Amino acid sequence: MLTSIMKILARKESLSMTQLAHEVGCSLKELESALEQMEHMGYIRNEQFGQSCSSSCGSDRGSSQCEGCGFASSATYTFWVLTERGQTIVGSKLK
Amino acid sequence: MKIALMGNPNVGKSTVFNALTGSNQQVGNWAGKTVERKSGLIQRANQEIELVDLPGTYSLTAYSQEEIITREYILREKPDVIMAMVDASNIERNLYLVLQILELAPRVVIGLNMMDLAQTAGITIQTAELALALKVPVVEIVAAKGKGIEEFLTEAIRVGTLKQDPLPGEVSYPEELEQRIQAMEDLLVDTPWATKYPLRWLALKRLERDPEIGQEWKTIPTKSRKSTDKDSCCDPGDAINYELQKTTVLPGEALLQAYEAEGWSKDHFEMAFADAKYKYISQILPKFRAHENPSKPTWTDLLDRWVLSPIWGYPIMFAVLAVVFWGSFVASAPIGGAVSQGMAWAANVVVRLLQWGRVPDFVQSLVRDGIFAGVGAVLAFVPQIAIFFAFFSFMQDSGYLARAAFLGDRFMQLMGLHGKSFFSLVSGFGCNVPGIMATRTLEDPKDRLITMLINPLIPCVPRLGVMSAVVAAFFPGSRGSVVMLSLLLLSMILVMFSALFFRRVVKQTERSAFVMELPLYHIPTLRNVLLPTWQKTYSFLRRAWTFILVASIVVWALSSYPQGVPMNATWAGKMGGWLSFIGGPLGFDWRIMVAIVFGFTAKETTLSTLGILYGVAADASQSIAQAMTGAMTPLRAYTFLVVYMLYIPCLASVVTTYKESGSLGWTSFGVAYNLILSFIMGWLVFHGGLALGFQ
Numbered sequence: 001m002l003t004s005i006m007k008i009l010a011r012k013e014s015l016s017m018t019q020l021a022h023e024v025g026c027s028l029k030e031l032e033s034a035l036e037q038m039e040h041m042g043y044i045r046n047e048q049f050g051q052s053c054s055s056s057c058g059s060d061r062g063s064s065q066c067e068g069c070g071f072a073s074s075a076t077y078t079f080w081v082l083t084e085r086g087q088t089i090v091g092s093k094l095k
Numbered sequence: 096m097k098i099a100l101m102g103n104p105n106v107g108k109s110t111v112f113n114a115l116t117g118s119n120q121q122v123g124n125w126a127g128k129t130v131e132r133k134s135g136l137i138q139r140a141n142q143e144i145e146l147v148d149l150p151g152t153y154s155l156t157a158y159s160q161e162e163i164i165t166r167e168y169i170l171r172e173k174p175d176v177i178m179a180m181v182d183a184s185n186i187e188r189n190l191y192l193v194l195q196i197l198e199l200a201p202r203v204v205i206g207l208n209m210m211d212l213a214q215t216a217g218i219t220i221q222t223a224e225l226a227l228a229l230k231v232p233v234v235e236i237v238a239a240k241g242k243g244i245e246e247f248l249t250e251a252i253r254v255g256t257l258k259q260d261p262l263p264g265e266v267s268y269p270e271e272l273e274q275r276i277q278a279m280e281d282l283l284v285d286t287p288w289a290t291k292y293p294l295r296w297l298a299l300k301r302l303e304r305d306p307e308i309g310q311e312w313k314t315i316p317t318k319s320r321k322s323t324d325k326d327s328c329c330d331p332g333d334a335i336n337y338e339l340q341k342t343t344v345l346p347g348e349a350l351l352q353a354y355e356a357e358g359w360s361k362d363h364f365e366m367a368f369a370d371a372k373y374k375y376i377s378q379i380l381p382k383f384r385a386h387e388n389p390s391k392p393t394w395t396d397l398l399d400r401w402v403l404s405p406i407w408g409y410p411i412m413f414a415v416l417a418v419v420f421w422g423s424f425v426a427s428a429p430i431g432g433a434v435s436q437g438m439a440w441a442a443n444v445v446v447r448l449l450q451w452g453r454v455p456d457f458v459q460s461l462v463r464d465g466i467f468a469g470v471g472a473v474l475a476f477v478p479q480i481a482i483f484f485a486f487f488s489f490m491q492d493s494g495y496l497a498r499a500a501f502l503g504d505r506f507m508q509l510m511g512l513h514g515k516s517f518f519s520l521v522s523g524f525g526c527n528v529p530g531i532m533a534t535r536t537l538e539d540p541k542d543r544l545i546t547m548l549i550n551p552l553i554p555c556v557p558r559l560g561v562m563s564a565v566v567a568a569f570f571p572g573s574r575g576s577v578v579m580l581s582l583l584l585l586s587m588i589l590v591m592f593s594a595l596f597f598r599r600v601v602k603q604t605e606r607s608a609f610v611m612e613l614p615l616y617h618i619p620t621l622r623n624v625l626l627p628t629w630q631k632t633y634s635f636l637r638r639a640w641t642f643i644l645v646a647s648i649v650v651w652a653l654s655s656y657p658q659g660v661p662m663n664a665t666w667a668g669k670m671g672g673w674l675s676f677i678g679g680p681l682g683f684d685w686r687i688m689v690a691i692v693f694g695f696t697a698k699e700t701t702l703s704t705l706g707i708l709y710g711v712a713a714d715a716s717q718s719i720a721q722a723m724t725g726a727m728t729p730l731r732a733y734t735f736l737v738v739y740m741l742y743i744p745c746l747a748s749v750v751t752t753y754k755e756s757g758s759l760g761w762t763s764f765g766v767a768y769n770l771i772l773s774f775i776m777g778w779l780v781f782h783g784g785l786a787l788g789f790q
Contacts, residue, residue, distance in 0.1 A: 033188035037373070080610040088362070089366060
């Protein structure tokens with residue numbers, strides 16, 4: 001299962017969790033477990049992408065007139081990406 | 096008797112430990128570590144039992160302090176039995192650790208906890224079948240209610256007192272792995288290691304080049320270290336954790352090097368072993384676990400089949416956006432008209448009051464032609480913008496916006512853009528400044544640079560708001576949503592081709608993928624729609640009262656002096672005249688060029704500048720929309736929208752690009768690229784439109 005996931009990630013196309021579970025042929029829970037294990041092993045990383053300004057935004061010279069933070073969406077996206085180690089193993093021939 | 100209590104974090108170990116030991120506990124730290132060590136004494140059948148609560152871990156590799164402690168305890172202290180706790184409601188995750196425990200120690204009893212939660216989730220587990228599959232006893236417990244804990248301990252004592260080690264189930268690895276494991280076992284069987292560790296486990300760890308095992312070899316006296324390897328080599332070990340002496344010869348080194356030459360690195364072995372365990376879990380799971388309606392798709396699954404479809408996903412996305420724009424144009428039309436009239440009336444009243452108070456003429460002009468015409472022009476579109484924000488919040492809270500972002504990334508794949516780059520672009524739809532800042536999450540500096548350079552091509556919320564306001568004035572009704580969609584499509588296409596162009600400029604070739612967790616669909620709550628709508632509208636209004644007010648006063652001054660001359664002879668008029676060599680080919684008069692220049696500071700300023708230069712307040716009977724439609728044709732308006740959408744978002748975004756890239760050269764390149772691209776696209780639209788007979 002882990003190797004299948006890595007091989008799919010090696011195709012360099014983005015997938016949703018449901019799509020990946022469907023491709024691997026496992027349940028969503030099994031996939032979550034496998035992804036957590038791969039994260040633990042250091043091949044992938046879980047990232048949360050929130051849209052926020054830096055703490056200095058609006059207070060420093062460059063962006064003092066920006067005030068764009070009010071328009072930034074509060075949406076947060078969670079996704080898994082390959083780490084450098086994961087990229088290396090994907091780049092080599094997976095067994 | 097010594098019993099170790101093990102399991103994943105949050106599996107209920109502490110509850111069982113506390114129930115069994117009561118107040119008879121010793122709490123401290125593991126030697127040399129900051130991890131808490133808990134042990135307790137239990138008396139059962141005239142036998143004193145030491146129960147050790149090991150740290151919660153997900154596996155027994157050497158990646159964390161908790162794992163190393165747990166593994167070392169089992170290997171060195173050799174407990175008589177291990178009580179392995181498993182969460183029945185998440186058994187897939189928990190069995191991975193159990194399989195690793197079984198490779199280390201044969202005397203294991205499984206405590207199947209949270210059976211009540213599993214039942215609530217529609218999961219049934221046949222305990223006897225699980226015991227049969229793993230060949231170890233399994234006891235059902237509900238630790239939170241104290242059920243089955245005593246039976247769990249009784250079974251552990253029984254297994255711990257067995258005269259012979261039982262033969263638990265073993266993961267069978269694929270043949271090519273088994274051969275390599277066997278070859279390593281043959282090399283290690285005569286080493287001092289073999290007397291300390293289970294041979295198969297040792298072979299697995301050696302193939303993975305486990306750093307802890309290498310370190311352990313160092314502690315073995317040199318005389319007894321004799322390796323069966325003929326080649327003398329040294330293992331650098333894991334440089335992060337340990338630096339082995341170069342003279343230390345580890346058994347099996349020559350074999351490992353031979354495997355590496357075949358393409359089997361330590362990472363390949365580690366991945367293959369973990370993979371085999373997961374495959375084994377998938378194979379045995381159906382034997383003991385049943386799930387009510389496991390394959391019954393949820394509403395989210397059903398909707399996603401269409402919404403995320405590579406064929407239907409994009410038409411659906413454009414249909415949703417069309418509804419959003421159409422809805423915001425139609426719903427805002429009556430309110431927008433009323434606000435415009437209200438602004439004109441207020442301007443009239445204030446000016447009359449100023450006349451009554453004999454306030455100097457230039458102050459009257461400033462209030463009427465500067466503040467009301469400028470700030471009023473922006474405020475007149477607030478209802479339109481607020482309704483657009485409300486639709487945007489609705490899409491976000493319903494879970495659709497995340498899907499649209501996901502679809503957008505698949506679109507970007509065509510151009511080889513980094514998966515994570517797309518999320519920075521999605522941020523750009525809110526505001527380009529945080530969008531540019533969000534590129535910090537990209538590790539590759541080339542990815543960062545490309546994403547920073549294309550981010551300004553994404554129309555931010557204020558730009559979209561102003562654009563929808565201009566579109567509503569020139570293309571009323573359903574035509575407006577078509578025009579807005581065409582502009583967004585143009586923006587997406589230019590983002591794609593710019594990404595392709597920049598990839599060539601900075602010589603970027605690689606793209607990486609991601610797996611995205613999408614939220615469930617749900618009906619948005621009123622609060623989750625209204626609150627962000629208010630926050631965005633408030634930000635818009637705040638900018639109107641601060642930034643746009645100042646800009647309006649400056650534009651008023653430039654367009655009012657020298658006094659007594661026609662407007663095209665004022666300072667603003669002269670400035671516009673100088674820029675006519677750019678505006679002329681695009682069909683823009685001097686006023687539009689001045690508005691575009693002022694738009695560099697903030698995009699809404701363009702609207703306020705147009706309001707002043709078209710003299711909205713001078714003729715109180717007409718709104719900004721009427722004034723603009725009277726002075727521009729639809730083709731010129733569309734050309735203006737294209738140029739407006741593509742040239743730099745605002746000064747703050749340029750400064751942010753400079754700060755984030757640290758390069759004045761790339762910042763200048765980005766600004767020049769946006770300006771040239773907007774000019775070329777504007778020229779193509781204007782002359783293409785004329786050639787097609789549009790006015």
